Amino acid sequence: MRVVSTKEAPAAIGPYSQGIVVNNLFYSSGQIPLTPEGSMIEGDVVEQTHQVFRNLQAVLTEAGATFETVIKATVFIKDMNDFGAINEVYGEYFSNHKPARSCVEVARLPKDAQVEIEVIALVK
Numbered sequence: 001m002r003v004v005s006t007k008e009a010p011a012a013i014g015p016y017s018q019g020i021v022v023n024n025l026f027y028s029s030g031q032i033p034l035t036p037e038g039s040m041i042e043g044d045v046v047e048q049t050h051q052v053f054r055n056l057q058a059v060l061t062e063a064g065a066t067f068e069t070v071i072k073a074t075v076f077i078k079d080m081n082d083f084g085a086i087n088e089v090y091g092e093y094f095s096n097h098k099p100a101r102s103c104v105e106v107a108r109l110p111k112d113a114q115v116e117i118e119v120i121a122l123v124k
Helices: 045-063 080-093
Strands: 002-004 019-022 025-028 070-077 100-105 115-122
Touching: 002 045, 019 045, 025 045, 045 080, 045 115, 070 080, 080 100
Parallel strands: 070 100
Antiparallel strands: 002 019, 019 025, 025 115, 070 115
């Protein structure tokens, strides 16, 4: 088991790691729209979703994985009415490769984020 940690994504805000690699699989912690310095993106759900994907890119890279090796994504959203906008951004990052995905509306996310995404990916 290998702990994944990079300064290119926000540090964990609790007793957990940015991700773990086990048996060539990378399991990310949920990424919310914090900058690597820990500031919340104040923009709309589209801007927040892009920041989440920048964070995912950073932890995937550190783990030795890419968006092309993602097997499963789980998307947590604060308001299902934002599904279309989030899905549009999601499609920019997963255009050719389309991993399995779940999407659920939740009552509240850490730091009152509008979106959180976690992934499982194959490590090259």
